[in-house]
Amino acid sequence: MALIGFSSAAFSETNNNKTPSEVTGHKILVAFFSWGGTTKQIAENIVKHTGGTLFRIETVKPYPTEYKTCTEVAREERDKGVRPELKTVVEDMDEYDIVFVGCPVWWHTAPMAIWSFLKSDNYDFSGKTIIPFCTYEETYRDETLAKIVELTPNSKHLDGFGTIDKNADVTNWLNEIGVITVNN
Numbered sequence: 508m509a510l511i512g513f514s515s516a517a518f519s520e521t522n523n524n525k526t527p528s529e530v531t532g533h534k535i536l537v538a539f540f541s542w543g544g545t546t547k548q549i550a551e552n553i554v555k556h557t558g559g560t561l562f563r564i565e566t567v568k569p570y571p572t573e574y575k576t577c578t579e580v581a582r583e584e585r586d587k588g589v590r591p592e593l594k595t596v597v598e599d600m601d602e603y604d605i606v607f608v609g610c611p612v613w614w615h616t617a618p619m620a621i622w623s624f625l626k627s628d629n630y631d632f633s634g635k636t637i638i639p640f641c642t643y644e645e646t647y648r649d650e651t652l653a654k655i656v657e658l659t660p661n662s663k664h665l666d667g668f669g670t671i672d673k674n675a676d677v678t679n680w681l682n683e684i685g686v687i688t689v690n691n
């Protein structure tokens with residue numbers, strides 16, 4: 508798989524005022540869905556190290572704030588294949604060539620809001636590089652990352668990242684997949 512690294516020397520010596528994504532020439536979007544804040548924190552960390560743009564995937568109808576009720580709503584949506592309406596749109600999606608897509612594991616897979624986002628008529632992900640990430644408590648990390656890949660069949664993909672730790676270090680992973688080449 509092709510790497511998308513940038514030169515750390517060029518970054519430090521001649522591009523002091525530019526973000527990493529400007530230096531690489533890649534425009535990076537970090538789209539995430541988060542109910543409790545864990546995935547949000549990982550997304551913010553990815554932004555910090557890549558210079559990408561943060562985008563929160565939010566549903567028009569908010570999920571219940573009480574955990575058990577939320578799990579019930581989420582389960583019913585999953586079982587019925589409901590694609591909840593989303594609140595906001597990425598107006599300039601065409602400009603991004605790398606899109607991180609992150610979410611918590613919900614009932615062994617990605618929340619239905621991820622279906623809504625990735626299958627939205629507003630976007631064409633073909634040819635873009637999609638990089639999945641997720642947070643979870645115990646199980647179905649790999650299945651959730653794989654689901655994001657499955658939902659974007661015409662995109663390129665780089666290896667995803669899943670963690671149970673909201674403070675997890677993302678730099679090793681970002682280095683491994685070639686999006687950054689230093690701990691910037």
Ligand SMILES: Cc1cc2nc3c(=O)[nH]c(=O)nc-3n(C[C@H](O)[C@H](O)[C@H](O)COP(=O)(O)O)c2cc1C
Binds near residue numbers: 544577582610647
């Ligand atoms: C509706 C719902 C379903 C969940 N299902 C799973 C699951 O199948 N496997 C798992 O390991 N964690 C599951 N969890 C736990 C979350 O994936 C985990 O707490 C995650 O880090 C929360 O991310 P967030 O704070 O960004 O919402 C579930 C949580 C909720 C609310």
